[in-house]
Amino acid sequence: MSRQRFHAILWSLHMSDPKEDEENDRKRNTAEYDRLFKIKPLYTEITAACKAHFQPHQNISIDERMVASKARISLKQYMKNKPTKWGYKLFVLADSSTAYTWNFFVYTGKSEFLSGQGLSYTSVVDLLPFPLLGGGYTLFVDNFYTSPALFGDLFAKNIGCCGTIRKNRVGFPQTELNDLPKKAERGDMRWIRRSKLLFIKWMDSREVTMCSTVHAAFSGQTVRRNVKRAGVWQTKIVTVPDAVVDYNRSMGGVDVSDALIGYYSVLRKTMKWYKTFFYHFLDIAVVNSFILHKELHKMRVDPGMTNPHTQKSFREQLSAELRGDVPAAPPPLPPSSQVCMPAYYGEDATKHRRYCRRCSEAGNKTVKTPIYCTKCLIPLCLTSKKNCFKAWHTSD
Known part of the structure; x- marks a missing residue:
């Protein structure tokens, strides 16, 4: 493909009907105006495909994802704790064991969330379509989402929850009798159980507060920590709550998905905000397909089977198939002859x-x-x- 042809296709790239776009623009500054109208056709199709082709394992996680952009548009957000600090914010539900992106939505601003429960509560409920997803899952979230109200409501719908929690959350027990001492040692913990909610404080290098509806407080698990004593670093075995161990193991589903997308992202500089989403939706589709390829490979029990594709070789094969120029497989070797030729x-x-x-x-x-x-x-x-x-x- 020539450069001119590539740019001609790129300039013509559009995901919605231009005439319908004009009608939507006339509704600007009204309640009927849809800020995501230009990406809606592909947006809805991608989210539906993500849900249709994979059923998550028991552990799932929800977190934010940033799509890098320097556009001067009100959709752009800033998150100081993310590697990509400026860009479009997505709320993502991912499978913890495979990092498959199962559901997501684009954040368009606080004005879209008027339920009275707050953004953290509403975003989790929106990402969990209960009739489609079902129950029996364990959800892992960070302290932005964790609240006793959310965990209690999800427990009633047969979804367990575990996550870090802020001590100023409504419903967090404010007690000094069962609090950690001011000079607590590593491994010290305190907990309070209220109905199905378990609140834990555990001292690591700093205090960690957790809330869970699926864990016992402590079952004897330990972790290794490096501690400096008398100027010498030593390894110390410290006790750890079950909720902390499972949280560290299962919370990173969205982060792993972000990493897989970042290795070979198709995102390129563009002046159109909707094209940035087009590139990201393409990345989601490719990475999810790669994850499905690996999962299907595990299901096969042929001992002579070759190893699964790496993400690089998977993308190369996919690109060749989309272009329609996949080279034919080498012909089978002829039977052995008597003479080396x-x-x-x-x-x-x-x-x-x-x-x-x-x-x-x-x-x-x-x-x-x-x-x-x-x-x-x-x-x-x-x-x-x-x-x-x-x-x-x-x-x-």
């Missing part, structure tokens, strides 16, 4: 190449050749400057 793997010597056996054994594992031995059935170099074919058959 050189032959080509295919008609096109530039496509059908394999690593030379002799060069690989000599330590140079990057040399490929289109020639193989018809009797030994191994690839060997045969050029005017290098004759591994002869050297292989004449060596002792």
Whole structure:
């Protein structure tokens, strides 16, 4: 594809009907105006596809995701604790074990959340379509979402919850009798149980407060910590609540998904805000497909099966298939003959190449050749400057 053709396609990229866009623009500053109208067709299709092709495992997590942008638009948000501090904010529900993005929505501003429960409560409920998702899950969230009201309501719908909690949250027990001492040692903990809600304070390098509806307070688990004593670093075994262990193990689903997207993101500079979302939706689709590829690979029990694709090779294969120029598989090797003779793997010597056996054994594992031995059935170099074919058959 030429550069001009690529830019012509890029300039024409649009996800909605321009005439309908004009009608929506006339509704600006009214309640009927849809700020996400230009991305709605693909937006709804991607979220529906994410839910349709995978059912999450038991542990799920919810967190924010930032899509980098420097656009001067009111949709852009700032989050100081994120690696990408400026951009569009998405609320994402991901599977904890695979990092599959199962549901998400774009944050458009506080004016969209007028339920009276607050953004943290409403965003979690919106990401959990109970008729479709079902019950029996354990949800892990950070202290932005955790509240006794939310955890109690989700427990009534058969969804357990665990997360860090802010001590000034409404419903958090304010008691000095069961509080940690001012100079608490690492591993010290206190807890209070109110009905199905368990509140825990645990001292690590700093105080950690947790709330859970699915854990016991303590079952004897320990962790290793490096402690400096008399100027010498030592390893110390400290006790740890069950909720902290499971939280650290299962909370990172969205972060892992962000990392997988960031390795090979298709995001590119653009002057149109809706194109930024187009690139990100494409990233979500590709990474989710890659995760499904790995999950399907695990389900197969063929011991002779090859390893699954890496994300790079998966994207390369996907790109080739979308272009429609996937090279044909090398033809099957002919049956062994009685005489060692050189032959080509295919008609096109530039496509059908394999690593030379002799060069690989000599330590140079990057040399490929289109020639193989018809009797030994191994690839060997045969050029005017290098004759591994002869050297292989004449060596002792």
